[in-house]
Amino acid sequence: MLVAVVALVLCGCLALMVAPKRRPQTARHWEAQAQLVRDGRVIIYWRPGCVFCTRLRMRLGSLRSQATWVDIWSDPEAAAFVRDINGGAETVPTVILPDGEACTNPDPVLVRSHLSMAQAA
Known part of the structure; x- marks a missing residue:
């Protein structure tokens, strides 16, 4: 019983440590699409509580x-x-790169490289 309580407390502390401090600002779908076309901005579709989104x-x-x-x-x-992109699943993060390519749960290194190129331009 004591082990279970300690494990629960440790899990709660870990959850507090990795939880975002504030909810990130988000855009609407069509605004993001317009920014992609106009400025070549990377779009990242995400949802609260997604560990893969937090990792990214x-x-x-x-x-x-x-x-x-x-x-x-x-x-x-x-x-x-x-x-529509993911065959009916709401799999996130789904990333749209500046060339329009869609990547589901991509390697963060790939996304960083596209963001670095955009920042350098």
């Missing part, structure tokens, strides 16, 4: 502000777009 956000570091983030849970059009 953390691995991007300061470059994360160079991308346009779209929360699929607060934008039904974004959710429909992600389902």
